[in-house]
Amino acid sequence: MATAPAAERLAEVFVEVADTLVDEFDLIEFLQMLTAHTSELADAAAAGLLLADQHGRLQFMAASHEQARLLELFQVQTHEGPCQDCFSQAKPVINADLNDAADRWPRFAPRAVAAGFRSVHAFPLRLRNEVIGALNLFGTAAGAMEPPAIRIVQALADVATIGLLQERAIHRAEVLTEQLQAALNTRIIIEQAKGVLAQIHGCGTDEAFELLRAYCRTHRLRLSQVAHTITTNPADIPDLTTRT
Amino acid sequence: MTGIAGGWAEVQALIAAEPPGVEDKAGVVGWLQRLCRAAVRALPARGVGVSVLSESGEQVTVAASDPASEAIEELQFTLGEGPCLDAYAGRRPVLTSNLAGEAMTRWPGYSPTAQARGVRAVFAFPLQVGAARLGALDVYRDRPGALSTRALHLALTFAEVAMAILLDAQERSGAADDPVGGRGEPLDDPLDDRAELWQAQGMVMIQLGVSMIEAMARLRAYAYAQDRRLSDVARDVVARKLRLEHDP
Numbered sequence: 105m106a107t108a109p110a111a112e113r114l115a116e117v118f119v120e121v122a123d124t125l126v127d128e129f130d131l132i133e134f135l136q137m138l139t140a141h142t143s144e145l146a147d148a149a150a151a152g153l154l155l156a157d158q159h160g161r162l163q164f165m166a167a168s169h170e171q172a173r174l175l176e177l178f179q180v181q182t183h184e185g186p187c188q189d190c191f192s193q194a195k196p197v198i199n200a201d202l203n204d205a206a207d208r209w210p211r212f213a214p215r216a217v218a219a220g221f222r223s224v225h226a227f228p229l230r231l232r233n234e235v236i237g238a239l240n241l242f243g244t245a246a247g248a249m250e251p252p253a254i255r256i257v258q259a260l261a262d263v264a265t266i267g268l269l270q271e272r273a274i275h276r277a278e279v280l281t282e283q284l285q286a287a288l289n290t291r292i293i294i295e296q297a298k299g300v301l302a303q304i305h306g307c308g309t310d311e312a313f314e315l316l317r318a319y320c321r322t323h324r325l326r327l328s329q330v331a332h333t334i335t336t337n338p339a340d341i342p343d344l345t346t347r348t
Numbered sequence: 349m350t351g352i353a354g355g356w357a358e359v360q361a362l363i364a365a366e367p368p369g370v371e372d373k374a375g376v377v378g379w380l381q382r383l384c385r386a387a388v389r390a391l392p393a394r395g396v397g398v399s400v401l402s403e404s405g406e407q408v409t410v411a412a413s414d415p416a417s418e419a420i421e422e423l424q425f426t427l428g429e430g431p432c433l434d435a436y437a438g439r440r441p442v443l444t445s446n447l448a449g450e451a452m453t454r455w456p457g458y459s460p461t462a463q464a465r466g467v468r469a470v471f472a473f474p475l476q477v478g479a480a481r482l483g484a485l486d487v488y489r490d491r492p493g494a495l496s497t498r499a500l501h502l503a504l505t506f507a508e509v510a511m512a513i514l515l516d517a518q519e520r521s522g523a524a525d526d527p528v529g530g531r532g533e534p535l536d537d538p539l540d541d542r543a544e545l546w547q548a549q550g551m552v553m554i555q556l557g558v559s560m561i562e563a564m565a566r567l568r569a570y571a572y573a574q575d576r577r578l579s580d581v582a583r584d585v586v587a588r589k590l591r592l593e594h595d596p
Binding site for chain 1 (some may be wrong): 355438442443444445476477479493500501502534542543548549550551552554557560586
């Protein structure tokens with residue numbers, strides 16, 4: 105684990121994560137920002153976030169690095185894995201050694217090792233008695249996560265959870281449900297858009313996502329908006345949907 | 349992952365156990381009518397309706413649990429506003445636990461009219477999978493109040509099953525014989541690795557030059573015709589081992 109992040113940087117990140125009460129709040133963008141910051145501050149190789157859907161199943165929502173090998177590691181946790189344990193027991197799973205976890209997670213652990221990871225951590229997104237999901241960190245080095253980093257990540261998860269639940273408290277109880285369902289559907293649209301771009305450009309889905317994200321960054325557009333256009337009217341974005 | 353409240357298997361069993369009505373239509377519509385009545389019984393609710401909407405503005409109520417609910421369902425098309433239309437447009441559920449609340453300003457025509465017909469709460473769920481959307485399922489109650497967690501699970505699942513029935517109706521008329529029974533995996537269990545399935549839908553959309561709805565229907569029809577799991581077919585599409593062809 106690297107040295108602790110500078111106080112100024114920490115303060116910046118926490119302010120950004122706490123800022124959920126904005127017009128046009130986009131849950132997917134928010135969670136992507138959260139995973140990117142988590143991975144940076146904790147010096148992790150990758151971070152991802154899963155939220156429980158209305159059936160109580162954990163669903164992948166966002167990641168610092170979106171690659172098929174990682175996506176699989178998040179998806180399998182609908183069945184088993186550190187996030188599933190963290191979610192069902194409402195407490196963090198920290199410094200799990202993946203080389204020694206095949207008994208605990210027979211489906212998850214071998215995949216994670218094959219993907220090049222050595223350690224894994226999961227932090228609950230929890231407010232009092234309610235757990236809405238889990239934040240997942242992966243490391244490639246054997247070194248353990250130190251207590252200061254652990255506290256920072258749990259605090260980030262806490263602030264994000266308060267922000268998400270606060271919105272519900274201010275509006276109506278149903279708002280979080282509506283928002284979660286919309287975000288789950290947006291996640292599907294993003295995968296469909298990857299397929300569209302992969303087919304057009306004759307590339308893999310990871311590369312397709314990079315094309316999509318690069319376009320969004322260049323044009324300062326939201327992933328959800330661009331993915332939606334790609335899947336409904338691809339000809340509207342010729343820069344992205346013309347075979348090169 | 350069996351035993352989850354409101355899971356697919358449970359909802360399919362509820363629909364299969366719902367007796368057909370003497371006035372039910374044949375085929376897909378008949379199944380949706382049974383779905384609506386099964387939902388009324390299970391949630392419980394006063395009424396349930398399913399409407400199909402299209403990007404080009406078509407609006408049709410295809411099934412309802414009873415004539416009164418059908419009329420309320422159609423009310424929103426007459427008035428041009430309501431939770432079902434908002435759920436479709438916004439691609440998210442619209443949960444209105446009290447029509448007398450802020451709903452009065454949100455739908456100034458619909459809210460008082462629906463209340464005059466005895467509806468106090470409306471919960472609208474889009475029928476959609478990502479970019480593909482077909483309409484909405486509406487749940488009506490005669491008392492204000494939020495849906496319980498279990499009722500919400502069930503309603504979302506009823507909407508998923510309705511979506512699958514409509515999708516399959518597009519490609520295979522024979523499926524209407526029994527869309528919720530028969531084969532071991534009648535409507536595809538939506539639990540496993542889904543990312544590849546969604547990616548495959550996007551790929552097929554471009555391969556065939558069709559809409560996402562049709563791409564989805566074609567993938568399902570292919571899996572059905574080949575008697576293969578949908579997830580296996582999707583994996584082959586993403587791995588480029590399989591390419592769907594145009595209809596001859």
